[in-house]
Amino acid sequence: SDLRQMLATKSVENIQFLPFLTTDANNLSWLGYGCLKGDGTVITVNAIGAALQTLYILVYLYYSPAKVGQRPGAMGRMGDPHPDIPPCCPSQRPVLLQVLLLLAVVVTGCGYFTILVDTGTRLTHLGLFCSVFTISMYLSPLADLAKVIRSKSTRLLSFPLTVTTLVASSSWTLYGLQLHDPYITVPNVPGIVTSLVRFWLFQRYRPEQDKPYSPLPA
DSSP states (O other): OOOHHHHHHOTTTTOHHHHHHHHHHHHHHHHHHHHHTTTTTHHHHHHHHHHHHHHHHHHHHHHHSSSTTTTTOOGGGGGGGTTTTTTTTTOOOHHHHHHHHHHHHHHHHIIIIIIIIIIHHHHHHHHHHHHHHHHHHHHTTTTHHHHHHTTTTTTTTTHHHHHHHHHHHHHHHHHHHTOOOOOGGGGGHHHHHHHHHHHHHHHHHHHHGGGGOOOOOO
């Protein structure tokens, strides 16, 4: 939906970049784990995921203005930015810095697991790293859940994303149980828990409760 919005509006307004970046890093980490373990399913799924997230990042960079308030690749007269571009659109510089940071982390991680970690324990170390990273991603939206409870509104939550997260985390949990691989099973359990909490919030604070109150005319 975010990609469709960027293509339709040709803008990155109100779209967060960090989820694209962290998901791409997570896919690349699990891709390395799958290659090291020789698991074709993990390799295929995360290779596709990494390719899609990289595409999202490239589209985001393309539609990010060079400066805050400036249309991508366009300047007004005398070098003034276009006044019709909202100033809340993030500029390319911080986005590029985040991408460079991701590349530095990936290169450092590859060097660490390839050079410094012993071959016999490499899979264990990488699996532990991937598990911690995935758990942190699943637990990161807890702040939004707290806001939902305080505001008694589910406008901050996406129902399709909640369904997708539940299906994906449940599938990976069952797959990890079948392989007896705790590095796949354990980190996906929080995804199931947080998804169930979100479903409860959707049930507790239904959308019709979000409608503003308008008093009847006298």
